[in-house]
Amino acid sequence: MQNPPQTNNRMHILSRVCNEAQLVEPGYARTFFSALGLRANVGRLVDTDGTVLNTDEMKETVSSFEGPSSERRRPYQVVDGIALIPVSGTLVHKFGHLKPFSGSTGYDGVLACLKGAMADESVKAVMLDIDSPGGEAAGCFDCAAAIRKMRDIKPIYGLCYDSMNSAAMAIGSACSERWITQSGRAGSVGVVIAHTSFEGHLENEGIEITLLHSGKHKVDGNPYEKLGEQVRTDIQSRLDESRNKFAALVADHIGISKQAVLDTEARVFTGQEAIDVGFANKLVNGAEAVPLLRDVINSNSIKGASMATSETTSKPAASAANKADKQQSATTSFSQADIDQARAEGAEQERARCKDILGCEESAGRKQLATHLAFSTEMSVDEAKGMLSASPVEATTLSADSNAIGEQLEVAMKGENVGLQASGDAGELSDDELQEQALLNDYDAVTGTK
Secondary structure, three states: OOHHHHHHHHHHHHHHOOOOOOOOOOOHHHHHHHHHHHHHHOOOOOOOOOOOOOOOHHHHHHHHHOOHHHHHHOEEEEEOOOEEEEEEEEEEEEOOOOEEOEEEEEEEHHHHHHHHHHHHOOOOOEEEEEEEEOOOOHHHHHHHHHHHHHHOOOOOEEEEEEEEEHHHHHHHHHEEEEOOOOOOOEOOOOOOOOOOHHHHHHHHHHOOOOOOOOOOOOOOOOOOOOOHHHHHHHHHHHHHHHHHHHHHHHHHHHHHOOOHHHOOOOOOOOOOHHHHHOOOOEEEHHHHHHHHHHHHHHHHHHHHHHHHHHHHOOOHHHHHHHHHHHHHOOOOOOOOOHHHHHHHHHHHHHHHHHHHHHHHHOOOOOOHHHHHHHHHHOHHHHHHHHHOOOOOOOOOOOOOOOHHHHHHHHHOOOOOOOOOOOOOOOOOHHHHHHEEEEEEEEHHHHHHOO
């Protein structure tokens, strides 16, 4: 029986590399021959110093050089817990590539990388390394909206290094913050359409083209004739509408007025100018951006842990009551009855919000994230649904009945003592009862009731 073609190829390679001089570093030679030997079913390897490596040791050598398989599969680089995702060149819709390719980056590739980073436990934050003059309008706003949702899962920072214009500005605006280099250029919040007319050239060449069509506007903007006044007016109207939507998106994402964005008149701003107008938050050295972000994330994590241990009144369900207490301390125009009513209404609204988030269809398979959104944020139900739908399903999918969970949650938030009916230890509880208990434990953990 003949050996499979792959085995023959490996034996051919072995014949070429064995007993022949090779220009390789010894450490890499050990790795190379271990990898090749494993694929050729070689049982052991004798190193240059006489050390004998068995199959397991050969595998360990290869693994230590290549790194974890998950690292090799990542479409992005991770440095100190920061996922670096390049956004360079022309931005295009439905590109089909995870990484920038042939001078272009696809919105679909950016989102795919971001979704992977959101689910990657080794990633604490994301930095979009942006160097793009813009690109297609198609797909741009949807991409920006998705980034805006994902930045609530993990921080997403946009680095203008060194161009973040037009469609790239839309992408950058959706980030948690935008950093810019001294020479970085950001802005160009505007829309453009180019029209080419060959009418004069064709007339000089004696060529006449007749377009037969059905529908008054079927051939509007064709290149064989100059733009008519009505066609020009219609195109300008669509441009103005698109610019207004663009300005509104940028303004909403970065927290300034739409008029302030429109007043830039699509100008491009460099370095500190971009910060002054509101298009960027921090001036940085591009080469130092990653360690700087690492320090920011670590600092925020420390502050968050400190606040969690020192603030004993940080329960989400009590947020309305806390606001009412602040109002009472600031003014005497509210009676105690008003305060109590505000607390009751706030608690009821919070119960309904949490129940709707945990019981929505989008929470299926995303229990941990749904619990976090319900108990640790003030996100609306619609916002939570959007984030859940954009997030990957967790490794273990829960199947607890949402109504039962909602009932247990409501009792828990009323402060009543909840006990699952069981005749023995936890091992005798049903799956639904165990899942309900897990949910209540999550509530206790994030609200500090225990």
